[in-house]
Amino acid sequence: xxxxxxxxxxxxxxxxGSKRIGSGITFSWGHGFIQIAANLDVSARTRELVQxxxxxxxxxxxxxxxxxxxxxxxxxxxxxxxxxxxxPDPNRTHIFIGDxxxxxxxxxxxPVTPYxxxxxxxxxxxxxxxxxxxFGHLLGLGDRYHESFSSAARDTCNFVLNGFCGGQRHxxxxxxxxxxxxxxxxxxxxxxxxxxxxxxxxxxTTMPGGPLLLGGGT
Ligand SMILES: [Zn+2]
Numbered sequence: 001x002x003x004x005x006x007x008x009x010x011x012x013x014x015x016x017g018s019k020r021i022g023s024g025i026t027f028s029w030g031h032g033f034i035q036i037a038a039n040l041d042v043s044a045r046t047r048e049l050v051q052x053x054x055x056x057x058x059x060x061x062x063x064x065x066x067x068x069x070x071x072x073x074x075x076x077x078x079x080x081x082x083x084x085x086x087x088p089d090p091n092r093t094h095i096f097i098g099d100x101x102x103x104x105x106x107x108x109x110x111p112v113t114p115y116x117x118x119x120x121x122x123x124x125x126x127x128x129x130x131x132x133x134x135f136g137h138l139l140g141l142g143d144r145y146h147e148s149f150s151s152a153a154r155d156t157c158n159f160v161l162n163g164f165c166g167g168q169r170h171x172x173x174x175x176x177x178x179x180x181x182x183x184x185x186x187x188x189x190x191x192x193x194x195x196x197x198x199x200x201x202x203x204x205t206t207m208p209g210g211p212l213l214l215g216g217g218t
Contacts, residue, residue, distance in 0.1 A: 009207055011203045012203060014202050015030070021117075021140065021201055022093050022117030023094070023117045036078070037078050037080070038061065038077065038080065040119075041084040041089060042057065042082070043095075044096070050083045053081075056128070057126075058081040059128065062079060065132060075189070075194055098121070098122055104125050105119075106118070117138055129181075136181055136182050140201070141182050141196060143182055144173060144183035145173045146174065
């Protein structure tokens with residue numbers, strides 16, 4: 001048996017490019033910018049709720065995901081949101097607005113389903129902030145808050161942070177992330193979110209030397 005030593009993988013930034021990161025979601029980047037095109041559609045029990053979903057998701061994503069930072073870096077996101085067709089268009093990320101007890105969640109692409117993504121919301125999630133937070137999950141960002149298990153288990157109302165919804169959920173932003181869109185209700189997009197997106201989508205993993213075989217014998 002030969003012991004095998006694997007050198008740590010290196011993440012190398014690709015200067016510019018464009019790739020699909022979900023159903024109908026394209027992430028493009030270059031020097032000083034990110035551009036996201038997001039084709040979304042909405043279904044719900046009533047036509048009114050569908051229309052609210054279309055309007056509010058589009059305006060929430062527009063408001064939070066278009067920004068120029070102090071260093072001049074710019075992120076631009078165009079959400080194209082429509083009522084869902086029957087049958088659903090596979091080239092859009094489908095947003096289903098369930099009943100008042102549903103908890104928001106996002107399904108992201110996996111190696112088996114590399115482009116499939118999906119979002120579930122409750123009617124009360126249709127506010128100016130939460131769809132933009134969930135959109136961050138669609139792009140691959142994680143939450144930046146802690147929540148006790150008992151709090152999560154007690155979550156009988158909708159996903160609302162820090163005292164909303166009668167304070168039934170107890171969530172605490174990670175240290176230093178209090179104003180961030182992924183941490184706190186009404187938090188905003190920050191430059192470090194952008195760095196995380198670039199690290200996720202604008203890099204390749206390379207093994208500098210490949211696996212090294214050590215030891216004697218053949
Ligand atoms: Zn979240």
